[in-house]
Amino acid sequence: MKVITRLWRSSLGKKYLMALxxxxxxxxxxxxxxxxxxxxxxxxxxxxYAHFLKSQAGLLWGSxxxxxxxxxxxxASAISLSRQNRAARPIDYGAGAPPLAASYASRTMLxxxxxxxxxxxxxxxxxxxxxxxxxxxxxxxxxxxxxxxDNSETPDVYRMMIVGFRHPAxxxxxxxxxxxxxxxxxxxxxxxxxxxxxxxxxxxxRDCFARGVGLLLFLGYCSIPISILLGFxxxxxx
Amino acid sequence: MKVRLKVWRQKNAESPxxxxxxxxxxxxxxxSFLEMLDVVNEDLAGRGQEPIAFDHDCREGICGTCSLVIxxxxxxxxxxxxxxxxxxxxxxxxxxxxxxxxxxxxxxxxRDLVVDRKSFDRIIQSGGFISVRTGSxxxxxxxxxxxxxxxxAMDAAQCIGCGACVAACKNASAMLFVxxxxxxxxxxxxxxxxxxxxxxxxxxTMDEEGFGSCTVTGSCEAVCPKAISLDFxxxxxxxxGVALIKGEPRRNQASEGGA
Ligand code: HEM
Ligand code: SF4
Ligand code: FES
Numbered sequence: 001m002k003v004i005t006r007l008w009r010s011s012l013g014k015k016y017l018m019a020l021x022x023x024x025x026x027x028x029x030x031x032x033x034x035x036x037x038x039x040x041x042x043x044x045x046x047x048x049y050a051h052f053l054k055s056q057a058g059l060l061w062g063s064x065x066x067x068x069x070x071x072x073x074x075x076a077s078a079i080s081l082s083r084q085n086r087a088a089r090p091i092d093y094g095a096g097a098p099p100l101a102a103s104y105a106s107r108t109m110l111x112x113x114x115x116x117x118x119x120x121x122x123x124x125x126x127x128x129x130x131x132x133x134x135x136x137x138x139x140x141x142x143x144x145x146x147x148x149x150d151n152s153e154t155p156d157v158y159r160m161m162i163v164g165f166r167h168p169a170x171x172x173x174x175x176x177x178x179x180x181x182x183x184x185x186x187x188x189x190x191x192x193x194x195x196x197x198x199x200x201x202x203x204x205x206r207d208c209f210a211r212g213v214g215l216l217l218f219l220g221y222c223s224i225p226i227s228i229l230l231g232f233x234x235x236x237x238x
Numbered sequence: 239m240k241v242r243l244k245v246w247r248q249k250n251a252e253s254p255x256x257x258x259x260x261x262x263x264x265x266x267x268x269x270s271f272l273e274m275l276d277v278v279n280e281d282l283a284g285r286g287q288e289p290i291a292f293d294h295d296c297r298e299g300i301c302g303t304c305s306l307v308i309x310x311x312x313x314x315x316x317x318x319x320x321x322x323x324x325x326x327x328x329x330x331x332x333x334x335x336x337x338x339x340x341x342x343x344x345x346x347x348x349r350d351l352v353v354d355r356k357s358f359d360r361i362i363q364s365g366g367f368i369s370v371r372t373g374s375x376x377x378x379x380x381x382x383x384x385x386x387x388x389x390x391a392m393d394a395a396q397c398i399g400c401g402a403c404v405a406a407c408k409n410a411s412a413m414l415f416v417x418x419x420x421x422x423x424x425x426x427x428x429x430x431x432x433x434x435x436x437x438x439x440x441x442x443t444m445d446e447e448g449f450g451s452c453t454v455t456g457s458c459e460a461v462c463p464k465a466i467s468l469d470f471x472x473x474x475x476x477x478x479g480v481a482l483i484k485g486e487p488r489r490n491q492a493s494e495g496g497a
Pocket of ligand 3: 300
């Protein structure tokens, strides 16, 4: 118990919490991408995958609650540390130069993170809670069902993705949000080694890793809405 | 050569401050930045004006007393050089140079360009003592130290405690300084007995003094006159984590009905 209060009270402790929750969220971001990329393997594959997830209620709700806890931990420590950081430096320099040697990503971590958080809320309304008002297509995704062999119905995720991303504004917001997330990771994944005191890899190596992973995730995530905008899967909207 | 100075003037912490512009008398380009300020101050005093207050002592880059943010960069334009070893030849004739005090809540302003860096002393004090055998000097090499450890410890020991790392950091984080001090003793055999206690105490004091925390921007390392590496911060993070998990040393519980 004492360890937990000590962790939260100390700046280094909060950095560990941020790094550990950041890793958990990053692992989810990779898994989520691998799941989504199955859209390119056709409706059978991705619908089968979605059905599998839905059928594992324990696993599904376990990971949902776990992720929620990680987001809360990450955001709470981020805001708490950022407030302390701002209080520690109340007056800016008059010479007007940006902080020396600090990359753009490193200076905007709180902003990129907060925008991603708002996007996550929108994204959940869009595809998880399927609120018709936010898909801008004037349709109700809840009506997108397909029949299984035993005649029961299950959501047609493939069709939902195609119709969802055929709206340019929706696709654009997704690309921007993913861009910011990857900017966040391009610094965060390197910073995480530092926070946890892992110096086994050189600093150049860590930076390269963070930027490389950020770029790969960006390309992976963007490939979906962009392909759909360019006409992938248009047969479902005849 | 001559330059135009835009200098922060402030009577004390309570009164408001602002920039004043001064045209310097003719300067020798081989003067140090501090010698230039001496010349300007003589000129000001000659005209019955209050001289500019600034910190300095050794003027050879080893005491950590000089400070100043010159054109937005603590310790001026060069890397690995303190203000006292910055020379006027590094500036252009006729250039306008902005000179400001270090800015950080834990470094309250005293006057003009002088800030109070006692918070650093309090961090050092909280680090405490090391347990060593006193008495006659030990034989040379009686305590073996691996070469890599002695090299790293000496790199960390380079820190002169100037506070430029705090001044440069957008979070006013003192982690480069604290990590240098923690690593310096933590890497040597003489520092082992109190290693866990020391890192816990110094980080706690650092937090209590109101310094921010590291977001790995690298500004500190870029301005450090002694090129202290950011890797020391990672080392401190690890030491702190280990100390936190180990907890304070405790006596065994007395057995039931025992003494
Ligand atoms: C899927 C979402 C997210 C992922 C994968 C993620 C990942 C990471 C990682 C790996 C780090 C590095 C931890 C460290 O510095 O030790 C980090 C840092 C950080 N994150 Fe996030 N994050 C996410 C969302 C957010 C959100 C919603 C916020 C909003 C407040 C946020 C704010 C921050 C801040 C302020 C830092 C510290 C930056 C620094 O120390 O340089 N992140 N994040
Ligand atoms: S780490 Fe460098 S910049 Fe910071 S106090 Fe020590 S010598 Fe000065
Ligand atoms: S005056 Fe001593 S380091 Fe500059």
